[in-house]
Amino acid sequence: MSSASGLRIIDLRLNVAATGNDIVDGVNLTIKKGRVLGLVGESGSGKTTVGLAVLSHARRGVEVAHGQIFCGDTEVLGLDAEAKRKIRGELVSYVPQDPASSLNPALRIGLQLIEVLEAHDFGGSHEARKARIKEMMTEVLLPGDDEYLERYPHQLSGGQQQRVGLAMAFACRPSVIVLDEPTTGLDVSTQEHVLKTIRQLTRDHGVAALYITHDLAVIADLADDVAVMYSGRVVEQGEVAEIFKNPAHPYTRHLVAAAPDIAGKKAIIGLAGRAQSPGKRPVGCAFAPRCELVEDACRVEFPAMVSVSTRHDAACIKATQVASVIVSSAKPESTRKIGEPVIEVSAVSAGYSGDTVVHDVSLTIRKGECLALVGESGSGKTTVSRAIGGLHREWTGSIRLNGRELKTMARQRAVADRLAIQYVFQNPYGSLNPRRTVGDSIVRPLVIDGKSKDDARRAVLEVLDKVSLPGSYANKYPDQLSGGERQRIAIARALVSEPEVLVCDEVTSALDVLVQAAIVDLLSDLRRQLGLAMLFVTHNLPLVRSIADEVAVMSEGRIVEVGPSESVIGNPQQQYTQSLILATPSIERSMR
Amino acid sequence: MKASILRFVLKRIALGLLTLFVVSLLIFAVTQALPADPAEAILGREATPEALAELRAEFGLDKPIVAQYTNWLTGVLSGDLGTSYATSTPIGEYIGPRVSASFFLLLIAAVGSIPLSIVIGANAALRRDHKFDTTSSLVSLILAAMPEFVVGTILTIIFSTTIWQLLPAVTYLEVGAPPWSDVKGLTLPVLTLLISVTPYVSRVMRAAMVEVLESDYIEMARLKGMNERTVLWRHAMPNAVGPAFQVIALNLAYLAGGVIIVERLFNFPGIGSALADAVRSRDLPVIQFLALIIAGVYVLTNLLADVGTVLVTPRLRTRLK
Numbered sequence: 001m002s003s004a005s006g007l008r009i010i011d012l013r014l015n016v017a018a019t020g021n022d023i024v025d026g027v028n029l030t031i032k033k034g035r036v037l038g039l040v041g042e043s044g045s046g047k048t049t050v051g052l053a054v055l056s057h058a059r060r061g062v063e064v065a066h067g068q069i070f071c072g073d074t075e076v077l078g079l080d081a082e083a084k085r086k087i088r089g090e091l092v093s094y095v096p097q098d099p100a101s102s103l104n105p106a107l108r109i110g111l112q113l114i115e116v117l118e119a120h121d122f123g124g125s126h127e128a129r130k131a132r133i134k135e136m137m138t139e140v141l142l143p144g145d146d147e148y149l150e151r152y153p154h155q156l157s158g159g160q161q162q163r164v165g166l167a168m169a170f171a172c173r174p175s176v177i178v179l180d181e182p183t184t185g186l187d188v189s190t191q192e193h194v195l196k197t198i199r200q201l202t203r204d205h206g207v208a209a210l211y212i213t214h215d216l217a218v219i220a221d222l223a224d225d226v227a228v229m230y231s232g233r234v235v236e237q238g239e240v241a242e243i244f245k246n247p248a249h250p251y252t253r254h255l256v257a258a259a260p261d262i263a264g265k266k267a268i269i270g271l272a273g274r275a276q277s278p279g280k281r282p283v284g285c286a287f288a289p290r291c292e293l294v295e296d297a298c299r300v301e302f303p304a305m306v307s308v309s310t311r312h313d314a315a316c317i318k319a320t321q322v323a324s325v326i327v328s329s330a331k332p333e334s335t336r337k338i339g340e341p342v343i344e345v346s347a348v349s350a351g352y353s354g355d356t357v358v359h360d361v362s363l364t365i366r367k368g369e370c371l372a373l374v375g376e377s378g379s380g381k382t383t384v385s386r387a388i389g390g391l392h393r394e395w396t397g398s399i400r401l402n403g404r405e406l407k408t409m410a411r412q413r414a415v416a417d418r419l420a421i422q423y424v425f426q427n428p429y430g431s432l433n434p435r436r437t438v439g440d441s442i443v444r445p446l447v448i449d450g451k452s453k454d455d456a457r458r459a460v461l462e463v464l465d466k467v468s469l470p471g472s473y474a475n476k477y478p479d480q481l482s483g484g485e486r487q488r489i490a491i492a493r494a495l496v497s498e499p500e501v502l503v504c505d506e507v508t509s510a511l512d513v514l515v516q517a518a519i520v521d522l523l524s525d526l527r528r529q530l531g532l533a534m535l536f537v538t539h540n541l542p543l544v545r546s547i548a549d550e551v552a553v554m555s556e557g558r559i560v561e562v563g564p565s566e567s568v569i570g571n572p573q574q575q576y577t578q579s580l581i582l583a584t585p586s587i588e589r590s591m592r
Numbered sequence: 593m594k595a596s597i598l599r600f601v602l603k604r605i606a607l608g609l610l611t612l613f614v615v616s617l618l619i620f621a622v623t624q625a626l627p628a629d630p631a632e633a634i635l636g637r638e639a640t641p642e643a644l645a646e647l648r649a650e651f652g653l654d655k656p657i658v659a660q661y662t663n664w665l666t667g668v669l670s671g672d673l674g675t676s677y678a679t680s681t682p683i684g685e686y687i688g689p690r691v692s693a694s695f696f697l698l699l700i701a702a703v704g705s706i707p708l709s710i711v712i713g714a715n716a717a718l719r720r721d722h723k724f725d726t727t728s729s730l731v732s733l734i735l736a737a738m739p740e741f742v743v744g745t746i747l748t749i750i751f752s753t754t755i756w757q758l759l760p761a762v763t764y765l766e767v768g769a770p771p772w773s774d775v776k777g778l779t780l781p782v783l784t785l786l787i788s789v790t791p792y793v794s795r796v797m798r799a800a801m802v803e804v805l806e807s808d809y810i811e812m813a814r815l816k817g818m819n820e821r822t823v824l825w826r827h828a829m830p831n832a833v834g835p836a837f838q839v840i841a842l843n844l845a846y847l848a849g850g851v852i853i854v855e856r857l858f859n860f861p862g863i864g865s866a867l868a869d870a871v872r873s874r875d876l877p878v879i880q881f882l883a884l885i886i887a888g889v890y891v892l893t894n895l896l897a898d899v900g901t902v903l904v905t906p907r908l909r910t911r912l913k
Binding site: 055096 | 807808809811812813814815816817818819822826827830831904905906907910
């Protein structure tokens with residue numbers, strides 16, 4: 001084989017060991033040395049399974065059914081246990097998603113770095129290895145002195161931990177590297193630095209990099225090529241520019257349409273339905289049940305890859321016509337009626353056991369208006385939203401609802417005030433009681449309010465309809481629902497007490513982009529129909545353009561800039577906002 | 593760094609002493625303040641009021657309760673533990689050898705059971721759902737369900753009476769003689785204690801290990817090419833023993849109490865049999881001192897466990913100021 005080819009995956013299939021159902025199938029990918037291939041897809045599409053297979057590793061309950069993977073000239077799947085151990089870290093290395101949980105909390109980072117070199121007899125002597133570690137630490141822009149290397153992982157920040165992960169991965173000069181969402185969970189400015197380091201290292205050392213992510217903008221920014229996975233199959237692959245400008249598979253087209261972008265105002269569009277888990281996937285094209293272009297032939301067998309252009313293939317029988325058929329147009333921009341102020345926050349400071357983390361914050365949210373509160377982690381945005389919701393104890397200043405002063409904690413507030421402000425939490429998996437049907441969860445506030453059973457039941461059906469779920473969902477338990485459905489239930493639970501204000505705390509950050517787009521769409525509709533005032537707390541700047549009328553940018557507990565979202569994002573005045581926006585990857589900006 | 597750990601240990605010792613002080617109050621209140629009359633217990637129902645009063649005066653039982661407590665406490669603190677009512681010997685002389693015999697028993701049981709449970713638990717976790725795991729789980733569940741006296745009796749039936757006559761059913765140990773002078777007699781009590789502690793601790797160890805082995809950092813260690821031995825001993829073990837320490841400590845402390853039944857069963861001359869005798873004869877000074885010793889074992893093992901957990905957990909260790 002040619003030496004220019006760093007990684008080749010040929011006809012790879014992995015099964016659920018217990019049932020023999022395919023998790024991924026028919027995966028063919030090639031990455032040349034020095035290039036980055038972005039592997040995108042929603043959660044459950046099999047991207048991590050493919051990534052781990054490159055290291056000849058399958059998680060508990062997963063087995064390789066067939067296929068070959070060449071890292072350089074070595075086929076890795078057929079190796080015995082000792083040979084596998086040898087190539088891991090040396091020929092092919094891995095950068096995990098969550099650096100905090102992937103570094104051993106009981107071991108010093110210096111030991112965790114040097115043991116990779118020792119395990120592969122790299123460098124020959126202890127001194128040579130120590131020198132190599134210093135060199136690597138410099139490359140990932142961390143101090144390499146002994147004091148630093150003696151630290152434990154918890155003594156580093158998230159970004160520093162991920163750089164240690166990168167140093168570890170590049171330490172033995174591997175020819176292939178698998179990066180599994182290495183920047184998810186990092187703030188944008190940290191992410192920017194980490195991405196820059198990855199780009200630098202792969203280019204400089206001629207490494208073939210497989211970059212797994214669900215974030216299209218990161219791919220546009222970083223990768224040379226992209227492969228899109230859906231239900232365990234690669235449905236489209238090719239050069240980044242080709243695919244983002246002219247997606248040939250209907251699924252890719254929807255993905256791109258659903259991704260918010262910092263560089264342009266865009267109505268993001270969701271898509272109903274969801275990908276099925278292994279064993280329940282339909283015969284033929286797995287996307288067929290959600291596809292507008294579906295025809296009988298799609299349901300017979302998985303469509304072959306067809307060439308759309310020289311560097312662009314798609315697995316769709318209508319690949320060459322897709323562009324002309326699906327027109328991603330938004331609903332007409334409706335005029336929003338913005339009314340009187342509902343929530344007035346003035347001079348609020350808040351803290352935790354004496355330490356003030358929010359300083360002198362003032363905000364106004366009007367009827368029918370969505371205010372986005374954005375900032376990096378630790379900026380105090382959630383603390384502000386919790387103070388408004390009456391979930392935070394330590395705050396001073398004044399928060400008024402329709403001109404009435406609110407008490408500190410929700411339980412001190414009048415029932416009407418409590419019902420008027422409703423909170424939707426970040427994690428739909430943790431915020432619904434798993435032992436109650438969703439109907440019971442939704443009806444709870446009404447029961448407390450003393451409504452009759454019939455009234456309550458009617459109200460549940462009504463709110464389920466508002467969040468576009470059928471009434472039969474009232475009898476389901478949370479674990480029978482997908483993430484998006486759970487978040488709809490959480491919103492329904494908030495709506496049932498007919499609130500005036502909805503506080504949404506990172507409500508889409510646990511969701512895939514198509515689901516995120518659908519939830520954002522739902523929230524916009526609700527705001528229009530019910531005249532809700534909405535506080536949308538997020539770290540996701542691109543999303544702000546698609547949902548919010550006004551935006552307030554927070555940094556270190558203070559509001560640094562506030563104004564209409566179009567002007568703040570499009571033409572930021574403060575240096576902090578400018579740097580945030582510049583650090584945020586963007587498809588549009590990358591394609592220019 | 594080192595100084596901070598020392599400060600933490602000293603603080604915990606001070607807290608332990610405070611605990612012991614409170615315990616001593618409780619012990620004294622429960623034993624001395626109860627209406628049961630040691631003088632009557634010793635002299636019998638037929639004793640004349642004069643004789644009873646004389647004996648009470650000799651024991652100091654006619655003084656106010658607070659004075660009795662301070663007398664007792666200053667005695668204990670200055671090494672004068674008082675005199676046994678029943679045997680009229682100084683308590684130090686009477687209890688000393690028994691305490692060291694029991695501690696020896698405890699020590700062997702601990703030294704045997706801790707590594708044994710760690711090895712069994714870790715291996716069960718490594719071979720999850722395979723034969724070793726299912727068998728050891730079943731066996732340990734059965735053993736954990738049996739009280740010590742049943743285990744002891746079964747062992748006696750197997751090794752000394754009905755099946756084989758290999759080992760003595762009782763320990764023939766002179767009070768004061770070193771416990772290791774009767775190895776044969778020591779075997780069954782030690783084995784009984786081992787069997788009553790190991791199953792529980794190894795199950796806890798297995799659970800802790802399973803959780804650690806499923807963690808991201810273990811997968812990462814394998815993905816960077818560490819061999820299985822390094823993965824197990826360097827990466828997994830330090831994270832699994834922290835939680836196990838707490839359970840081991842509770843079990844050792846439990847042994848200090850559980851040893852009573854086992855000593856009784858094998859007629860082992862330790863604190864267990866001494867305590868049982870003392871309770872029967874209302875020998876208050878002996879009961880009080882032994883209760884204090886057992887409380888001391890609880891405090892000490894928990895202190896060791898807390899310090900051990902902090903030492904193997906960098907996140908806790910570096911937080912010390």
